[in-house]
Amino acid sequence: MLLKLPNYINGEFKFSGETKTLHNYKGEEYAVIYNTPPLELRIAKRNITRLQEHMRQIPLKKILKVIATSMKYYFEKESEFVPLSQLTGSPLSYVKQSIREMKEWAKNLDEYLFMCFGVVDYKNVPITYKDEVIAYEKYLPPGPVVGVLPRNSEAESLYLLVQILLAQSPFIIKPPSSLGSSYSSLELVKAINKALDELKDPQLEVMRKTMNIINVFSNEQTEIIKKLEVEGASYVVFGSNKTIERVSHSLEGSNPKNIIKMGTGLSMSIVLEDADISLAAREICTSAALDRGNDCVSTNIVYLASPSKEKFLAEVEKISSRYESKDPFLEDNMVGHIHHEDRDKIIARLSTLNKNHHLKGIPHTIHLSTIHLEEHDHFEEFPGPVLGVRSFEDKEELFSLLLKDLKNNNMDRNLVTSVFTKDKKHFEEISTKMNSYTFKLNKGSQKMNFLLEHQGMYLIKELLDRRILEQ
Amino acid sequence: MEKEEKELYFDNDALDYMDTELRKKTIFSLFKKQFIHNKNEVDFYAKLYQNTSEDQLASFEDCIEKVPTLTKDQIRNLNSPYNLLGKEFRKNLNRIHLHRGTGGTTGEPTSMFFSRNDWEAVLGGMTRSLTELRSLQEDIVAFNGYNQGHISGPIFDDTIRRIGGIPITRNFGCSDEQALRQMKKHRCNLIIAPPITTHKGGSIESLLDVDAKLGLNYITGEHVHTIFCSSTQLTKELFEELKDLGIRNIYNYYGSTDVLPTAISCQHNPSDLHILFGHIALFVINEKQEHVKNGERGLVVAGRIGSYDDKGVVIPNQATQLLNFHVGDEVTFIDTPCPCGRTTPRIRRVKRVHHVQDKLEGGCEHW
Numbered sequence: 001m002l003l004k005l006p007n008y009i010n011g012e013f014k015f016s017g018e019t020k021t022l023h024n025y026k027g028e029e030y031a032v033i034y035n036t037p038p039l040e041l042r043i044a045k046r047n048i049t050r051l052q053e054h055m056r057q058i059p060l061k062k063i064l065k066v067i068a069t070s071m072k073y074y075f076e077k078e079s080e081f082v083p084l085s086q087l088t089g090s091p092l093s094y095v096k097q098s099i100r101e102m103k104e105w106a107k108n109l110d111e112y113l114f115m116c117f118g119v120v121d122y123k124n125v126p127i128t129y130k131d132e133v134i135a136y137e138k139y140l141p142p143g144p145v146v147g148v149l150p151r152n153s154e155a156e157s158l159y160l161l162v163q164i165l166l167a168q169s170p171f172i173i174k175p176p177s178s179l180g181s182s183y184s185s186l187e188l189v190k191a192i193n194k195a196l197d198e199l200k201d202p203q204l205e206v207m208r209k210t211m212n213i214i215n216v217f218s219n220e221q222t223e224i225i226k227k228l229e230v231e232g233a234s235y236v237v238f239g240s241n242k243t244i245e246r247v248s249h250s251l252e253g254s255n256p257k258n259i260i261k262m263g264t265g266l267s268m269s270i271v272l273e274d275a276d277i278s279l280a281a282r283e284i285c286t287s288a289a290l291d292r293g294n295d296c297v298s299t300n301i302v303y304l305a306s307p308s309k310e311k312f313l314a315e316v317e318k319i320s321s322r323y324e325s326k327d328p329f330l331e332d333n334m335v336g337h338i339h340h341e342d343r344d345k346i347i348a349r350l351s352t353l354n355k356n357h358h359l360k361g362i363p364h365t366i367h368l369s370t371i372h373l374e375e376h377d378h379f380e381e382f383p384g385p386v387l388g389v390r391s392f393e394d395k396e397e398l399f400s401l402l403l404k405d406l407k408n409n410n411m412d413r414n415l416v417t418s419v420f421t422k423d424k425k426h427f428e429e430i431s432t433k434m435n436s437y438t439f440k441l442n443k444g445s446q447k448m449n450f451l452l453e454h455q456g457m458y459l460i461k462e463l464l465d466r467r468i469l470e471q
Numbered sequence: 472m473e474k475e476e477k478e479l480y481f482d483n484d485a486l487d488y489m490d491t492e493l494r495k496k497t498i499f500s501l502f503k504k505q506f507i508h509n510k511n512e513v514d515f516y517a518k519l520y521q522n523t524s525e526d527q528l529a530s531f532e533d534c535i536e537k538v539p540t541l542t543k544d545q546i547r548n549l550n551s552p553y554n555l556l557g558k559e560f561r562k563n564l565n566r567i568h569l570h571r572g573t574g575g576t577t578g579e580p581t582s583m584f585f586s587r588n589d590w591e592a593v594l595g596g597m598t599r600s601l602t603e604l605r606s607l608q609e610d611i612v613a614f615n616g617y618n619q620g621h622i623s624g625p626i627f628d629d630t631i632r633r634i635g636g637i638p639i640t641r642n643f644g645c646s647d648e649q650a651l652r653q654m655k656k657h658r659c660n661l662i663i664a665p666p667i668t669t670h671k672g673g674s675i676e677s678l679l680d681v682d683a684k685l686g687l688n689y690i691t692g693e694h695v696h697t698i699f700c701s702s703t704q705l706t707k708e709l710f711e712e713l714k715d716l717g718i719r720n721i722y723n724y725y726g727s728t729d730v731l732p733t734a735i736s737c738q739h740n741p742s743d744l745h746i747l748f749g750h751i752a753l754f755v756i757n758e759k760q761e762h763v764k765n766g767e768r769g770l771v772v773a774g775r776i777g778s779y780d781d782k783g784v785v786i787p788n789q790a791t792q793l794l795n796f797h798v799g800d801e802v803t804f805i806d807t808p809c810p811c812g813r814t815t816p817r818i819r820r821v822k823r824v825h826h827v828q829d830k831l832e833g834g835c836e837h838w
Contacts, residue, residue, distance in 0.1 A: 016708075042712070045683035049686035050688060231684060254684065
């Protein structure tokens with residue numbers, strides 16, 4: 001029997017609308033996803049405008065309690081992880097680990113709020129000068145939020161939805177309807193409903209209706225945004241700068257309050273001459289290949305100091321068998337299954353660059369593959385375990401290569417740069433001269449600390465409306 | 472509105488509640504008079520009915536079984552749009568009160584004319600079922616979203632005037648967002664629009680989309696008590712959505728530019744449409760031109776059979792003559808008793824049928 005993925009609107013799971021069959025990583029029919037009819041979409045939009053005030057009335061500590069309680073019910077059984085691996089091809093071991101980490105974060109959101117604001121209650125954040133409070137920052141709920149999740153994974157769902165709830169805002173979320181799905185978003189909604197059942201607080205009942213999970217059967221971005229459009233809403237959109245430009249243009253008539261861009265990527269790694277090569281190879285291979293190498297934090301390009309290059313590549317070759325794409329349910333496999341669409345895109349794109357002969361695992365799949373790049377070669381983010389390799393003679397050349405890669409990818413900043421060196425001074429220098437949101441020392445770029453800013457911001461802070469109160 | 476000294480005949484809902492056999496006799500009488508009028512006054516019908524004598528018409532059933540039907544193609548093939556007018560009107564075109572063309576979606580548009588009194592008879596059909604609106608204690612301010620170039624524009628405007636309200640016409644060329652704001656500004660409490668988008672005007676559905684998008688939440692029971700729609704059948708989902716929004720009254724009219732209105736939704740069961748016998752006659756026929764039985768499907772033929780003279784006395788329809796005209800729909804016919812109390816038969820599950828000629832000939836639709 002196929003897994004059913006309905007919409008969740010107005011406090012109910014809705015199985016109306018046309019359906020689409022989703023296939024698992026083996027190509028077998030696995031799930032049925034339901035499109036949202038126009039009438040249901042209207043109901044969702046009415047909810048998020050009508051229920052704003054109700055959400056604002058709920059004390060923040062109650063919302064924290066709901067979310068923490070819901071984590072008891074969110075992915076509580078082992079079997080509940082399986083659909084994620086089946087649909088996306090993500091390794092099951094990775095799925096379990098990453099969801100457990102996220103759950104831990106969600107159980108302790110007071111700590112997260114403290115990291116964001118310096119206090120838990122963001123309604124009144126003191127601004128002090130010489131130990132005296134001279135003013136307050138006041139953060140207010142933004143109103144309705146519309147979010148569009150990416151198709152490459154479902155990990156972003158909890159991260160986004162929980163922060164919108166923390167911002168005391170009703171929302172409409174459009175999860176992916178191919179590759180990834182609405183599964184984890186719906187699991188969260190179910191968990192929150194169970195938490196509300198447990199807490200039995202009448203004031204919280206409205207939360208059931210403020211969450212709306214909408215499937216839209218279109219991959220065309222402007223069409224999706226036009227369907228979801230709500231006057232004065234804030235939007236959280238995963239995508240490139242170009243995507244955001246298109247989305248902003250589409251929303252011009254509806255006075256969007258805010259368009260928050262998520263999904264900057266092109267993470268990089270730098271291996272300096274004095275690096276621990278064995279550590280660097282291990283960390284970089286993992287960051288390039290973990291979970292199909294398809295995350296925003298996956299390393300896409302490694303820059304090798306010339307003296308380190310040969311040794312590094314030999315080390316990568318030595319350990320490469322650990323980074324083969326295999327069945328996502330194999331216990332020791334960290335790569336998972338590369339979707340045939342992504343595989344074909346990678347092969348096609350690298351063919352145009354005359355680099356496809358570097359690929360391992362073709363034609364059936366792609367294992368971790370190192371692509372040797374000349375200075376003039378353009379390289380970009382690939383939806384797979386593909387690692388571009390550049391070498392440099394000195395730091396001037398390194399910075400020139402780094403900046404050129406950013407520019408060629410229409411970016412001012414990339415997401416993460418990992419630096420492998422034993423001398424912290426090099427790390428400081430690189431982090432001053434290079435444009436990244438986050439720098440990591442001797443750690444893989446894929447390791448995320450949810451208490452820190454992501455992409456240079458705390459999402460909840462971006463969502464909220466900030467005022468200064470001087471008394 | 473000035474109170475009529477004497478209620479006009481087709482305004483009286485007695486037609487909808489009377490004994491079935493009595494109504495059949497009434498309609499038969501009107502139909503026969505119309506048949507005679509058409510045969511004598513319109514050359515086209517003189518020719519069409521040359522083999523049909525008035526003496527052959529002895530019952531309600533004879534009206535359909537013995538009187539030839541008429542198709543849109545036949546009208547399109549006429550040399551002049553005035554060929555369906557009686558002699559009197561052809562000589563005095565200035566007596567025509569209103570002209571509108573049909574949409575022309577299935578071919579060249581045809582022209583339909585109404586005398587002032589024909590129009591009054593039509594308004595009787597439009598308004599006599601609106602009992603819930605008559606008992607309202609507030610002014611009716613109706614937003615008419617129909618294109619005024621279509622007959623729905625003026626007919627709904629005059630319907631609203633007839634029940635004592637004021638029609639607010641959708642501003643020319645405005646977007647649905649502007650229309651909604653116009654509606655709100657004028658504090659409209661009744662909306663008239665097609666249920667789903669057609670070329671006739673922005674639909675209820677698109678206005679609801681825009682209302683939800685803008686967060687105005689204007690189309691709710693708090694501001695709007697009634698919706699009028701027509702053109703296509705109102706879906707169950709849209710009906711339920713409107714009811715959930717608190718809209719108290721929803722009237723779905725069935726009819727066409729040629730013959731209107733011919734039926735109106737039942738307040739008890741919104742998917743059923745009660746036939747508005749009186750100024751019109753409507754039959755549902757099989758391929759043998761026999762009236763279908765209860766529960767059977769058939770094609771709709773309708774005609775104009777009633778109007779008034781200048782003193783308000785009922786006479787045959789005056790301007791464009793249509794009898795047993797194929798409107799291009801297939802329906803299910805229901806004549807079991809209805810809990811709403813009306814004794815008029817109903818139609819349901821309206822489906823647009825093109826190439827009526829082929830359908831009747833039972834030809835090879837699917838090779």
